[in-house]
Amino acid sequence: MSPRRKMKTRYRRFSQFTDIGGIKSAIGEMRGLGYPKQPPLNKQATGRERDSGFDEQWFVETIQGKIATHPDNSMEYPFFGERVFDEPLVGFVRGDDPIFQDLKRIIGPHHLTPAEIMAWQADNNGVPAPSAADLSVVSFVMPITKKTKDENASQADWLSERWAQTRMHGELFSQSFVREIVTYLMSRGVLAVSPDVTPKMRKMRYPNVGWASPWSHRHIAYAAGLGTFGMHDFLITEKGCGHRVGSFVVNLRLEPNRKRPDDIHAYCLQYQGKKCMKCAARCPVDAITVEDAHDKEGCYQRVAKSIPHCNQNYHIFIYGCALCATGVPCESHIPPALRKNVPG
């Protein structure tokens, strides 16, 4: 046996018991369990501390800085030293944007508004809930590296090893750096909350939409003007659809920095009447069709089956796929023919 093979065989061999990060990521998010306590609000902070410098630029630079330098933005064996994500896109949505009521109608009444999740955080800290007009959502898109996208694009049945690591580390990294930002804001007297690390973030099966969580980072990224949806349901952004998205709510009035197209499919070739369906051709279970677009249930069944593959081959307890988001015309950018649809 080669030294590399030997190392790999020994390396976290029984990930179904030992890969705590992966288990938390795979099961915790379904149940809303295992999240750390919320950071406390510093109620002694003066108005000046609260207002000093937390503007749009601060958020863009802080998130860019975390992704450029954070030690957790890194792969593990056998890809030590490789980054998980490249430079992000950052956008903002006002807390009283009517789109949050639309999301309750489109996704379901369980989808939280910024005011609802912030009322929970305010209650935790014994302070009055801020009005929706005094809130903003910070949304970000973290593009996956070219090496990882190329590796997944070369797969026909199951996600690649780098993609599996990206699923696991990406989620943990995203949660940890957002928590750092939220903790800092709270220490400076600014109420903030990251909905996906609260017990409210419990994924459930809903009658109209199938598996869904009460806070859709992707829909919020659309609201922030960061992208639109494709036939595969991934968000197509100026850096493509191979990415991870995140968002958090702050008690600050931030100005949106991008316009969103009215058409939620503005950057998908097929939806715009130009024959494509390359994503459908990549799907091993035909879960994308011209007639019905993305079959969430069929997709979910396939993705769940990837756990044994990742466990056995990569020693990670995680699920994933995204074959339809790699090796396709919208993988790393908006298809050139549709760039005219980006609002000026």
Ligand code: SF4
């Ligand atoms: S591969 Fe083509 S049809 Fe599928 S989402 Fe991308 S642009 Fe749309």
Ligand code: SF4
């Ligand atoms: S993520 Fe779902 S729709 Fe996309 S290729 Fe995999 S199973 Fe098919």
